[in-house]
Amino acid sequence: MAYDLLIIGAGLSGLFAGCLAARRGKKTLIIARGIGGTHVGTGTIGIASGDPSTLNTLLSTPEHPYSLVGRKALKAAIEQFKAICVEAGYPLHGEIGKNITLPTAAGGTRQTCLISKTMCAGDLNRRGPLALANLPGFRDFSAALAAANLSHVTLSREAAKSLSGTNANEAGIPTITLPLPHPPTHRDSYATDLALLFDLPGYRDELIAAWQPLLTDVPKRIGLPAVLGLEHAVEAKQHLDSALGVELFEIPILPPCVPGMRLFNLLRDDFQNHGGRLIIGPVVSGRIENGRAAVAADTNGRVKEYKAEAVILATGGFLNGGLVAEFDGKIRESVFGLPVPAPAKRSEWTSELFLGPHPFARFGLRVNKNMQPLNADGKPIASNLRAIGSILAGADRLSEGSREGIELGTAWRAVETVA
Amino acid sequence: MKLSTEILVLGGGATGLGAAWDAALRGFKTVALEKGDLAHGASGRYHGLLHSGGRYVIRDPQSARECAAENALLRKIIPSAIEDTGGFFVTTPADPADYADQFLAACKTCSVPVAEIKPAEALKREPLLNPKISRALCVHDASCDSFDALHLLAGAVKAADGEVMLRHRVTEIIKSRDRVVGVAGENLTTGEHFTIYADIILNCAGAWAGRIAEMAGCEVKVTPGKGVMIAMNTRLVNTAINRCKPPDDGDILVPVGTVSIIGTTDTAVPDPDKFAVEDWEVELLMAEGEQLIPSFRQHRALRAWAGVRPLYEDTKPPPGGGSEPPGGSRAKDSRLMSRAHALLDHETRDGVAGMLSMVGGKFTTFRHMAELLVDAACAKLNTERKCTTKNTLVEPAGTKLHTLSKRLSNLEGVTQHATRPPDYSATRPPDALICECELVTRAQIEQHVRESGSPIINDLRRDLRLGMGPCQAGFCAYRAAGIVHETLRLSNTNVNSQLKQFLQERWKGERPLMWGHSLRSLELDLHIYKNIFGVDTLPTERETEVYPTERTS
Numbered sequence: 001m002a003y004d005l006l007i008i009g010a011g012l013s014g015l016f017a018g019c020l021a022a023r024r025g026k027k028t029l030i031i032a033r034g035i036g037g038t039h040v041g042t043g044t045i046g047i048a049s050g051d052p053s054t055l056n057t058l059l060s061t062p063e064h065p066y067s068l069v070g071r072k073a074l075k076a077a078i079e080q081f082k083a084i085c086v087e088a089g090y091p092l093h094g095e096i097g098k099n100i101t102l103p104t105a106a107g108g109t110r111q112t113c114l115i116s117k118t119m120c121a122g123d124l125n126r127r128g129p130l131a132l133a134n135l136p137g138f139r140d141f142s143a144a145l146a147a148a149n150l151s152h153v154t155l156s157r158e159a160a161k162s163l164s165g166t167n168a169n170e171a172g173i174p175t176i177t178l179p180l181p182h183p184p185t186h187r188d189s190y191a192t193d194l195a196l197l198f199d200l201p202g203y204r205d206e207l208i209a210a211w212q213p214l215l216t217d218v219p220k221r222i223g224l225p226a227v228l229g230l231e232h233a234v235e236a237k238q239h240l241d242s243a244l245g246v247e248l249f250e251i252p253i254l255p256p257c258v259p260g261m262r263l264f265n266l267l268r269d270d271f272q273n274h275g276g277r278l279i280i281g282p283v284v285s286g287r288i289e290n291g292r293a294a295v296a297a298d299t300n301g302r303v304k305e306y307k308a309e310a311v312i313l314a315t316g317g318f319l320n321g322g323l324v325a326e327f328d329g330k331i332r333e334s335v336f337g338l339p340v341p342a343p344a345k346r347s348e349w350t351s352e353l354f355l356g357p358h359p360f361a362r363f364g365l366r367v368n369k370n371m372q373p374l375n376a377d378g379k380p381i382a383s384n385l386r387a388i389g390s391i392l393a394g395a396d397r398l399s400e401g402s403r404e405g406i407e408l409g410t411a412w413r414a415v416e417t418v419a
Numbered sequence: 420m421k422l423s424t425e426i427l428v429l430g431g432g433a434t435g436l437g438a439a440w441d442a443a444l445r446g447f448k449t450v451a452l453e454k455g456d457l458a459h460g461a462s463g464r465y466h467g468l469l470h471s472g473g474r475y476v477i478r479d480p481q482s483a484r485e486c487a488a489e490n491a492l493l494r495k496i497i498p499s500a501i502e503d504t505g506g507f508f509v510t511t512p513a514d515p516a517d518y519a520d521q522f523l524a525a526c527k528t529c530s531v532p533v534a535e536i537k538p539a540e541a542l543k544r545e546p547l548l549n550p551k552i553s554r555a556l557c558v559h560d561a562s563c564d565s566f567d568a569l570h571l572l573a574g575a576v577k578a579a580d581g582e583v584m585l586r587h588r589v590t591e592i593i594k595s596r597d598r599v600v601g602v603a604g605e606n607l608t609t610g611e612h613f614t615i616y617a618d619i620i621l622n623c624a625g626a627w628a629g630r631i632a633e634m635a636g637c638e639v640k641v642t643p644g645k646g647v648m649i650a651m652n653t654r655l656v657n658t659a660i661n662r663c664k665p666p667d668d669g670d671i672l673v674p675v676g677t678v679s680i681i682g683t684t685d686t687a688v689p690d691p692d693k694f695a696v697e698d699w700e701v702e703l704l705m706a707e708g709e710q711l712i713p714s715f716r717q718h719r720a721l722r723a724w725a726g727v728r729p730l731y732e733d734t735k736p737p738p739g740g741g742s743e744p745p746g747g748s749r750a751k752d753s754r755l756m757s758r759a760h761a762l763l764d765h766e767t768r769d770g771v772a773g774m775l776s777m778v779g780g781k782f783t784t785f786r787h788m789a790e791l792l793v794d795a796a797c798a799k800l801n802t803e804r805k806c807t808t809k810n811t812l813v814e815p816a817g818t819k820l821h822t823l824s825k826r827l828s829n830l831e832g833v834t835q836h837a838t839r840p841p842d843y844s845a846t847r848p849p850d851a852l853i854c855e856c857e858l859v860t861r862a863q864i865e866q867h868v869r870e871s872g873s874p875i876i877n878d879l880r881r882d883l884r885l886g887m888g889p890c891q892a893g894f895c896a897y898r899a900a901g902i903v904h905e906t907l908r909l910s911n912t913n914v915n916s917q918l919k920q921f922l923q924e925r926w927k928g929e930r931p932l933m934w935g936h937s938l939r940s941l942e943l944d945l946h947i948y949k950n951i952f953g954v955d956t957l958p959t960e961r962e963t964e965v966y967p968t969e970r971t972s
Binding site for chain 1: 698705716851852853861894897898900901902904905910911912914915918919922923925926930931933934935938939941942943944945946947948949950951952953954955956957958963965
């Protein structure tokens, strides 16, 4: 069986590219070693932090993925992504060029562009006091520390005053202890454990009964760790909000990331509903033959060749296995062994400061405007090969707040050129 | 703060706390000062081997004998800090074939217990070991958690009415004519100035002993010998494995807790506070590791660090009290410098009374060194009090040697994790496991923080092993910061500073090893702390210190 398009990698860029191609009627296969970066993300779509000029700068920085994608394609990608989310019943809030400032679970701030409705009430530029919920026994969220830090956040004085209540800033942001009925007693809960409970209407009824009496006399915007349901998050929030008379909002916490998993699930469903095929598990290897990319997958020793007109490499950066740093100071692209330029001395890859910025963040594949990986001479390595997402060189995604924007924009651009 | 004492010990490593414990047991009013935390120097930065003596039988028989005797004693005195791993000396194809026979003969001479087993038997016990080994000699090596050992000792000092003062830095030695009468310095936690007068001062400052002596106007040449070690992220072996050859770089692999540690290199450095882990040292240790374990490079290197051995170079003839250092002095290669200890009487040596120094030596023989030192102090103070540390148990009689499974059984003892079947009616959630890698619970952290009053997360690491496992604090640092904040009710800016400092401290040891899974792990950690938590946006009380011990290359 031959495919029009084969995508390697099932993270945000691979799945989105799959949806785009499948929606265009292309016979598409996504094949991946494992689940991608969505599960360790924040479930939000960052394009560029800071004011709108940051995005303009990146769009005009040579070799930055955004400059290769261009504003028009980036915008189209974001619009299409939002449309898919709306269709899935999980609409995202926000628009390109405007950032939303959200609280982090440590009480810091993070700027991002698109957020789920479950996070909207956390927008720090919105008026009105807020509180943070402490879920006793749940170790992955420290409401007290987050609240203490958020009380010091330097927003506009008006906004700060507004956040911390009617009177003075000194009062700070309060925390409310909201116990969970039936905490699991045999082991610690992860975000996913709680999210699965929040999916159940019966469990939410118990929460409402337990929390109702605790919510008199507290701010009505209440932040809690991002556990508001995995499959039925929007429904769970509406149910709790209306019954409790509050506006809950989610704050992303330590992985596993429930909002990211929702994005994975909705993209996977959209892809499959449009006829795409998804295989997760095999070790994928590729080779370049006569200027074309060919792909084989090894499932426990059984090797299968897959034929496809075009191949998109969406295997991610170091974290997700697209790039591998070797002991000898070489960096290898993990599927095709494509060249990845980097300094030979490992000490030049990182900064002496943990929080960086680290030079390795910019390592990756060089591509042209068609997302074709280039060799040292700047020529495409294979006519039918594209590379997208976090494997691309030239961006410090953490410092720029650009990870998801690059994923979506490059996926859009690559599919445009092959399908 | 001003106080006076009979015996003042400078240094909170094994030698210093050993001396403080010994002196307190003999009934002296005793104070021990340490500029950092317990085990700040070489005691906290070695490979964890409790020497059988085997390593020294050929070059330094005296040290070998002392190690063998002290090894047996420490197993009785501080058993819960010691895991009886046993040790092998193995002859790999890269090692001199005739060394094993010399080694066996020398062990006999030095009373170091040894037994030869068949290589096949050694491979059965340690399946990852190089299958080409030709000899395997069993010795009584053990693995010793020096943080645990020093905590036990500090407790024993206090139980004997002595005092241990941490984060007290000595800046001045107070003299009256030619006599040392006390010290002055700064309490680094409070910034308060302190003065302590003492009848006699015992300088046990390890690699810093030369500086202390200099403050008293005495010249003591202590060469800091840097040793680099790498922790691999699993127990590749359950037995301490030594190369059967003359001591050399990367000749030992020790199982410690959940990891195994390969050590060491040995280079003289000019300053015990300024040294770096160099790329060549990492490469050398990884290559030597392959001689012992052929698949070595396929395992993940977790953390690299360096300790500074206090190597004493005798600049003056010993006045009788000290042992002559074998191996020759002023050797260019610090590996050839003596590991033996030397007791310096500054009165006869330098004409400065009131101070004795114990320099050189090794962790395994700390009790013996302490005994010699306090004996000498008794002589100076004209009193005769017998040493009792040989027969004094630091832990209750019947305490067992540490075993790896002990952490799990401890956990089952203190939490509801063991409840079978789960009790769903219980409203109290289980005691949360905060550091999954090293099995540290919320209750342990709360108790520790309450007792110490210290918000320093790095202290929790030393004391509870928080953040020492495969994820290198990626997950637990945030959780621990929250608990410290809630328990001590400190300002958020202080806790933020502690969190950032801890992350920086963890990064220091990971940076020399940035390839393979370690780089992946870094990207995950950055993602967690920069993207999810926005740690760089948190208000802090002070700048994060970047320690000068990081790589310079």
